[in-house]
Amino acid sequence: xxxxxxxxxxxxxxxxxxxxxxxxxxxxxxxxxxxxxxxxxxxxxxxxxxxxxxxxxxxxxxxxxxxxxxxxxxxxxxxxxxxxxxxxxxxxxxxxxxxxxxxxxxxxxxxxxxxxxxxxxxxxxxxxxxxxxxxxxxxxxxxxxxxxxxxxxxxxxxxxxxxxxxxxxxxxxxxxxxxxxxxxxxxxxxxxxxxxxxxxxxxxxxxxxxxxxxxxxxxxxxxxxxxxxxxxxxxxxxxxxxxxxxxxxxxxxxxxxxxxxxxxxxxxxxxxxxxxxxxxxxxxxxxxxxxxxxxxxxxxxxxxxxxxxxxxxxxxxxxxxxxxxxxxxxxxxxxxxxxxxxxxxxxxxxxxxxxxxxxxxxxxxxxxxxxxxxxxxxxxxxxxxxxxxxxxxxxxxxxxxxxxxxxxxxxxxxxxxxxxxxxxxxxxxxxxxxxxxxxxxxxxxxxxxxxxxxxxxxxxxxxxx
Numbered sequence: 001x002x003x004x005x006x007x008x009x010x011x012x013x014x015x016x017x018x019x020x021x022x023x024x025x026x027x028x029x030x031x032x033x034x035x036x037x038x039x040x041x042x043x044x045x046x047x048x049x050x051x052x053x054x055x056x057x058x059x060x061x062x063x064x065x066x067x068x069x070x071x072x073x074x075x076x077x078x079x080x081x082x083x084x085x086x087x088x089x090x091x092x093x094x095x096x097x098x099x100x101x102x103x104x105x106x107x108x109x110x111x112x113x114x115x116x117x118x119x120x121x122x123x124x125x126x127x128x129x130x131x132x133x134x135x136x137x138x139x140x141x142x143x144x145x146x147x148x149x150x151x152x153x154x155x156x157x158x159x160x161x162x163x164x165x166x167x168x169x170x171x172x173x174x175x176x177x178x179x180x181x182x183x184x185x186x187x188x189x190x191x192x193x194x195x196x197x198x199x200x201x202x203x204x205x206x207x208x209x210x211x212x213x214x215x216x217x218x219x220x221x222x223x224x225x226x227x228x229x230x231x232x233x234x235x236x237x238x239x240x241x242x243x244x245x246x247x248x249x250x251x252x253x254x255x256x257x258x259x260x261x262x263x264x265x266x267x268x269x270x271x272x273x274x275x276x277x278x279x280x281x282x283x284x285x286x287x288x289x290x291x292x293x294x295x296x297x298x299x300x301x302x303x304x305x306x307x308x309x310x311x312x313x314x315x316x317x318x319x320x321x322x323x324x325x326x327x328x329x330x331x332x333x334x335x336x337x338x339x340x341x342x343x344x345x346x347x348x349x350x351x352x353x354x355x356x357x358x359x360x361x362x363x364x365x366x367x368x369x370x371x372x373x374x375x376x377x378x379x380x381x382x383x384x385x386x387x388x389x390x391x392x393x394x395x396x397x398x399x400x401x402x403x404x405x406x407x408x409x410x411x412x413x414x415x416x417x418x419x420x421x422x423x424x425x426x427x428x429x430x431x432x433x434x435x436x437x438x439x440x441x442x443x444x445x446x447x448x449x450x451x452x453x454x455x456x457x458x459x460x461x462x463x464x465x
Contacts, residue, residue: 001044002341008036009334016331016420017436026429027323030330037337038079045071050342054081059342075340082336088272089185089332089423090325095275096143099253100150101316102286108250109151116155119229122221128152128165129217132172133210136424139257140271141177141184141412145169145424147254149431157231159432164225166428167443168217171416171450173424175213178412179205182261182271185423186379186388186411193392195404204405207461212413212454216446245289249282256282286312324430331420335382344387372406373455376414380421384411402462409458416447 012033019026041048046068051060060066060074103109116127128148135144148169156162177183181191181198190196220226256278263274290312338344379387388411397403415422419429419439428434 001040001047002343005037005040005337005341006343008033008040009338012334019436025323027327027330030327030334032330034330034333034337037334041075041337041341042072045075048341050346051075051078052340052342052345054078054085054336054339059345078340082333082340086329086332086336088270090329092272092275093142093325093328093423093427094320095272095279096146096257097320098279098313098316099257099282100146101319102282102312103249103253104150105312105316106249106286106289107246108253109154111247111250112151113154121161121226121228121230124155124230125165125168125221125226126217129168129172129213132169133176133213136173136176137180137183139254139260140182141173142423142427143257144176145173145427146431147257148173149428153431155230161225161230163432163434163438164220164223164442166432166434167439168220168446170419170422170424170428171216171413171443171447172213174413174416174422175209175450175454177424178212178409179209182264184384184408184412186384187408189388189392190404190408194399195392196408197400200400201405201408204402204458204462205409208409208454208458209413211457212409212450215453216450219449220446249286249289252285253282283313321427321430324427327430328423328426331426338382344382369406369455369459372403372410375407376410376451376455377417379411379414380417384415384422387411405462406455406458409454410451413447413451413454417444417451419443 012029015022015024015029016026049064051063051071051074052058053060063071063074066074116124118124118127132141132144132148135147138144139147149166152162152165152169156165174184178187179202181187181196181201187196187201191198191201257275260271260274260278263269263277264271267273335344375387375391388407391407395403415425419425419434419436425439429436429439
């Protein structure tokens with residue numbers, strides 16, 4: 001039965017990668033393989049030799065000895081656990097997307113657009129990758145990608161050029177998220193799990209992450225697509241109210257997103273709660289301003305509505321990329337099925353046992369650097385969250401051991417090698433309709449170069465601690 005579930009995942013994964021050839025939206029195979037995988041687990045629950053408890057990051061003791069009802073109850077609890085964790089991400093994502101759309105409704109991104117005076121493509125590339133690297137460490141790589149691609153769409157008219165910028169933004173955002181405890185889901189997991197501390201994480205990973213971002217950007221700046229000047233996109237009002245409030249809404253929206261990790265530190269509540277509070281605050285200001293403008297300018301002398309009043313919140317919600325949300329739900333829950341059966345745990349354990357030590361015994365308890373690098377490569381193919389979750393149960397090194405920092409780097413940046421290997425890539429894929437194989441051919445090798453260069457820097461700098 002495990003083989004059948006793996007086959008379902010592989011076929012679903014292939015359907016996602018061949019989206020443009022099959023003419024089937026990627027969310028369809030993602031949702032189908034999620035539902036089929038869990039259905040097969042339910043039907044064959046008595047056939048599985050082990051079960052992975054994600055809450056405890058360990059295999060369940062004596063799973064075969066449990067009764068059928070006991071196994072079904074455990075499966076339902078596990079499914080609910082994964083759905084809860086996935087929905088935390090999705091609700092957070094919905095909040096961030098809505099805030100970004102509210103900012104866009106008031107044309108707030110024109111403020112940043114006006115700051116970019118240069119038309120040189122290579123300079124604009126450095127500006128965006130630099131912003132992605134910094135913003136992702138503050139507001140997380142997923143939200144940073146949403147914000148920057150939204151701005152990019154206002155600046156770069158030609159989509160064929162814009163997707164190149166988007167590809168480098170993905171690399172930079174994932175690199176920036178790796179060195180911050182709130183920059184990526186995996187680093188947050190390690191931070192909450194008391195495997196890394198903030199100061200050591202920054203000390204270990206800031207330079208490797210910077211190299212991971214800077215080297216691909218440097219190489220890309222010499223590619224033909226980034227030569228010459230950029231044809232600026234034409235201004236398009238789309239009926240959006242332009243005023244001094246545009247810049248106010250930009251800073252209010254970004255400030256609200258930045259406040260989410262502060263809210264989390266103070267209240268110890270999950271990030272999505274803070275994001276909902278931020279959305280509520282931003283939406284309140286947006287509605288108040290919109291209503292005041294409507295009452296002042298939208299009614300003629302006879303009391304008739306001359307412009308047609310639309311709620312900025314309702315308008316923004318209508319523009320959310322729901323297909324991307326559903327795709328994210330499907331892919332994460334499908335991976336959760338593999339994790340629950342202990343397949344990912346067993347895969348990581350096999351790697352650990354079979355790979356050579358490469359002379360790293362003195363660094364982190366005999367765990368091979370090659371195992372961690374393969375974990376990073378695996379995060380591009382599958383998903384970094386369950387792989388890091390499996391490593392939490394596999395390794396017993398103490399807090400701030402360099403192993404945990406290397407895992408944070410590898411899992412955080414390795415996903416850049418494939419467009420569906422990270423949350424930032426998935427969102428960019430949805431926003432710009434980037435083809436899987438185009439990304440693999442054009443951007444994947446740049447991400448690989450940056451990933452290996454940053455890993456080499458980490459292997460050197462860890463000897464200094």
